Amino acid sequence: DQQVKQNSPSLSVQEGRISILNCDYTNSMFDYFLWYKKYPAEGPTFLISISSIKDKNEDGRFTVFLNKSAKHLSLHIVPSQPGDSAVYFCAARLGGAQKLVFGQGTRLTINP
Amino acid sequence: ETGVTQTPRHLVMGMTNKKSLKCEQHLGHNAMYWYKQSAKKPLELMFVYSLEERVENNSVPSRFSPECPNSSHLFLHLHTLQPEDSALYLCASSPLLDEKLFFGSGTQLSVL
Numbered sequence A: 001d002q003q004v005k006q007n008s009p010s011l012s013v014q015e016g017r018i019s020i021l022n023c024d025y026t027n028s029m030f031d032y033f034l035w036y037k038k039y040p041a042e043g044p045t046f047l048i049s050i051s052s053i054k055d056k057n058e059d060g061r062f063t064v065f066l067n068k069s070a071k072h073l074s075l076h077i078v079p080s081q082p083g084d085s086a087v088y089f090c091a092a093r094l095g096g097a098q099k100l101v102f103g104q105g106t107r108l109t110i111n112p
Numbered sequence B: 001e002t003g004v005t006q007t008p009r010h011l012v013m014g015m016t017n018k019k020s021l022k023c024e025q026h027l028g029h030n031a032m033y034w035y036k037q038s039a040k041k042p043l044e045l046m047f048v049y050s051l052e053e054r055v056e057n058n059s060v061p062s063r064f065s066p067e068c069p070n071s072s073h074l075f076l077h078l079h080t081l082q083p084e085d086s087a088l089y090l091c092a093s094s095p096l097l098d099e100k101l102f103f104g105s106g107t108q109l110s111v112l
Helices: none
Strands: A010-014 A019-025 A030-038 A045-051 A056-059 A062-067 A072-077 A086-094 A100-102 A106-111 B004-007 B010-013 B018-025 B031-037 B044-050 B053-057 B064-070 B073-079 B087-094 B107-111
Touching: A010 A019, A019 A030, A019 A086, A019 A106, A030 A062, A030 A100, A045 A056, A045 A062, A045 A072, A072 A086, B004 B087, B010 B018, B018 B031, B018 B087, B031 B073, B044 B064, B044 B073, B053 B064
Parallel strands: A010 A106, B010 B107
Antiparallel strands: A019 A072, A030 A045, A030 A086, A056 A062, A062 A072, A086 A100, A086 A106, B004 B018, B018 B073, B031 B044, B031 B087, B044 B053, B064 B073, B087 B107
């Protein structure tokens, strides 16, 4: 039973435009949601997180939106840059538990 | 430099071998984790150590044996593995109760 799902395995966006990555979850007990970025042959790198009591968190070019009623979150990157090309993982933490549950990842390609 | 160092980066082993993966973190964190990433699958949590005590064993076969001698070091001892155990093994650390995990670069394991 996959509790965190990223239904788009890949996404291609033109440089300078907005990239929107989506994630759905099933467990209402998650208290934090996170986005990680992964380059080939490297470990995932933390990008941005949001508490379940908020609906938006912004950090520079990255904004995460949380819609609890729809159990959906999204990551917006604007403007998109070539260095943003990577695999992006959505993750969620079960409240009170010391662990993250990850989605399958979405490969983002930024085209010049 | 992520602060979490994993060795070796690559490992090829036969099914009768015994090997160990090593992880060291220089971030002063008190929780450490082993995750497994197989091709086209989400990151799967294997083990969690909190203050050097194992607090999570996610139904991992006994051919994988973790060891956490202190809060800075984590090992994963491998013996009689199967070809389907070939994957990227990622170590991570975090402050206690913090939602953000910091990952190493991983060990790419191939079992022949």
